[in-house]
Amino acid sequence: MSERTANLMAAMLRLLCAVLLTVAVTGAHADEDYLPPQEAFKFSASMKDAASVEVRFAIAKGYYMYRERFGFAAEGARLGTPQIPPGKVKFDETFQKDVETYRDAVTVTLPVDASGAFTLKVASQGCADKGLCYAPMESVAKLDTRLVPASASAGLAGASTGEMGRIEAALKSGKLLVIVPLFLVLGLGLAFTPCVLPMVPILSSIIVGEGTGIGRKRAFILSLAYALGMALVYTALGIAAGLVGEGLAAALQQPVFLAGFAVLMVAFALAMFDVYQLQMPAFIQNRLLQASGKQAGGKLLGVFAMGAISALIVGPCVAAPLAGALIYISQTRDVLVGGGALFAMAVGMSIPLLLVGISAGTLLPRAGAWMVEVKRFFGVLMLAMALWMVSPLLSVKMQMLGWALLAGGYGAFLLWSRKAGWLAKACGLVFALLGVLQMTGVATGATDPLAPLAKLRGTEVRHVEFRRVKSLAELEAALAQAQGKVVMFDFYADWCVSCKEMERFTFTDARVQAQFDQMVLLQADVTANNDDDKALLKRFRLFGPPGIIFFDKQGQEIPGGRVIGFQNAERFLQALERVNQI
Template sequence: MKKLLLLICVFIYSFAAGLNQEFLEPNEAFKPTFSKNEDSVNFKLDLGKDIYLYSDKLKIFISKPEKIEITKEINVPNPVAYEEYVVHFSNLDLTIPISLLKLKAESNDYEIEIKFQGCSKLGLCYAPMSEKYLLTFDNNISKIQTIKEEQKAEATTLNETDSIANSLKDGNLILVLATFFGFGLLLSLTPCVFPMIPILSSIIVGASKNEDMTAKKGFFLSLIYVLSMSLAYTIAGIIAGVFGANLQVALQNPYVLVVFALVFVALAFSLFGYFEIKLPQSLQTKLNKTTDGKEKQGIVGIAIMGFLSALIVGPCVAPPLAGALVYIGQTGDALLGGMALFVMSLGMGVPLLLIGLGAGRFMPKPGGWMENITKIFGIIMLGVAIWLLDRVLSASIIMSLWALLFLATAIYLKTQSNMIAELASSVLFILGVVLLVGLISGSTNPLKPLEKLTGSANISKENELVFHKIKNIKELELAIKNSNKPVLLDFWASWCVACKEFEEITFKDEEVMKKLQNFTLLKADVTANSDEDKALQKMFGVVGPPALIFWDKDKKELNSSKIVGYKNPKEFLEILNKNF
């Protein structure tokens, strides 16, 4: 066990150290200067090595005496195409005529603001930046001064994700790791971890078919699963933070999900006793050369399942995860960011460790009763397979699969000669019939199968929120430009559990619907994880759905209101009421 823990620690350290590239600090990547001559003012922005600017993020304003954008009236060098973006690779040297300032607003004092955002070719993207300069004319003597950050009237309010990222930068190592372990404990209560409970339970049940399961062994097996899960989260997180490629999101490909669902179907049939899943013979032979060969075979299988489960079953994005990825992306410190992710995923695995400990203590002895328990967990594995296919197949097909599973389970339990099994059989049979009736009536929601018959589906039609889909950055910019109301952009995906919570709970709350009637509602469906989807997410530093971005009536993005992860109606309204 000690060797395994040491190996994992060494692997994480080596992996993180290898990725810990020398990224430039923002003040090294972007060096602005502002100067003045007789008839113009000049803004120069020197770019560091491998740094480029987004062309559409370069904006020039007269912010005082009134806010006027003058970007199109300034001679800006022509940008070039780079990947799916239009960017500037060369240093900027912009001339702003004083006559233009006088033409736009008659005053003795002008505040000029230049906004920009850029990235490094190495994969790091910087937060949007702005420089402000005050130009004054007094008795034909002009003065120019930089407005320092601390002099700005606007107080910068960080959103939850950025606050967590900053805590990593400024916090004590022990405190940071303890905090992230606490985040993990909280995340263990979310739907991200729930599917792993039956998976681990089924693995333990399968391991105890032919031998006694002690509390110690149950805990050990669950620890292998949790450590492998944590390793997967850490590696995926570091890759996402450094390279901007979210491995978990990429693995939500329909082909991958179907293959993994078939794996669970195979595990289910193994638990039913049709066959036994084993490692390849060559690997078995190598392991069996040691005295504990069979035990090692089981450990390797559990480790693989834990690793894959973390990548495919639970691609949930929450503020702590996003905060760690933002920190890695901004600083390039993959070591501390990876440690935080590893400790957080250990916290997420605490319930799984308790499952292993409890299963080992209370698991029935091998025999007839154990055979029935094994088959029940096989049925649960089929349920996990359907849950995965929910991200790929149509809602009506998924509803019919749930109905068939309930009916088949009811028939199986009917053959068992005990009162509990008969009661469960009756309940599941009724549920299966209700789902079939709902399916025939046109319902596609397994949680509300009779909504078409009861008319409850039409109750909130008048206030129902309508989101307009946008596919890329151009469509988004056009929608914001044409809106005369605040704008909400919802990043959504069919495989995102928390996105469906937003749809079914938060966005159907009466108070929330009433508040959002005054918004232009946009939705970016990033299910396919296409290049356009990635570009949209990269533009706003979004790790993955769910994420909500807001703009006010003046088309100004409100970073402080950015939401990552699920929020219930009360939490959602509290964030909205701060700015709207």
């Protein structure tokens, strides 16, 4: 590794360290000086249900708050008697009397009567153990009773059990020593989901594109640059989504972005086929040469940028850990804890990518004709990625035709190539057969590329039929018409890979469909991400699909019943059996 390349990687690692050291710097500063009141007593408020507000204060270590100093007022709403928990009694030197105080955290439930948006004002006061007493402070929150379900739980409040409950408890603790390891492990689990796996062939193709001279160290450096780009942008995107409260990932799934990324994959594929040499324009290369003295630096920046683009386009689906972090940020505005959780999760998702980089640098052929064949294979893989990216924009028939042409064409090339050995010809035969199967599916009217012969076998799986809901008004009407049945409300989008995985592998299970027969099935297609879609997502504090909400026979959301992210048939069946017994 050259000195310039090492300097560039060191700069990237310094950026990573800066993110992680923010926590340490903040903690160190707290020991040297008094915290500002907004940091010593972090305020947040959210609708617990349509008739009550939950007010929370996260209290820094070495600080405490007074029970008797709480005061509540509202503009546009009437407030009931606040439910303030008892505090710990202590003799206060400042007031020269016994007072009730709180440390670490305090939560107050406040009854509210409002027909829509209102402004809540909370008065409070606290002190530091070192002797400083802060002036009374006022905290303000803008809330809306229409943005929560009518049940006694919404958002994370309703997920008191299961995975979402554990995530909520960890985030509310505010302890990064608990949060970071937890989200690191959760991110590692997410790395093997369909929303992250497509990054593996992208990174592998970048490594193969380096040629025969690449070693383990160089492969690891490229993987690290890619992973850093993905992790940093994933974290930034998550923080922005949490603060803004909108599905930014959904906006990035519009046709123009999907098509643009597909074109980029095709360009990489053609370079793998040696149609041309993919490189930056000369004037950019000259600038990079002047800045770093070597083209390798520009290569690393390009890989870093590809990791960033992949985080934006390839992995937009929402899973339980991501949903928990986004809701926490949106409710508390605590970017440090929420962002730390997101970054830890992104690092966990990156671990398999780093392993792929190391293994690729070790296992790839070093020289000879094999390297040409490997490059061609990854070129085909890039074409497959391009087709996969634009599949939400295509009909099933066009998707199957595309797979038939790609697999059949590559298979025919290998079979007719004079330079291909017996192993390559065997692979060519497999690809050719796959192409024939897809063409058979097109001819017989199959509806699933993964089951092209279903029509011929007469075993086509029965797909679940949902009643589509397009707005909050339609949802309320559908709930009123449920006629005493449990209601399942599914959020779906064409660009959501996990949604389609649930549709193909979970919803088609016979046991799951038997449970569906007892329910009313509603679905919101939020592919367009229009105002009605955003209103539905905001109502249930979701940042994107997949997400499933269950309502009881009275039309109230079932506490702890939400399903966020992909679940296989066995796990999802347990959730269905539980809600059907209510």
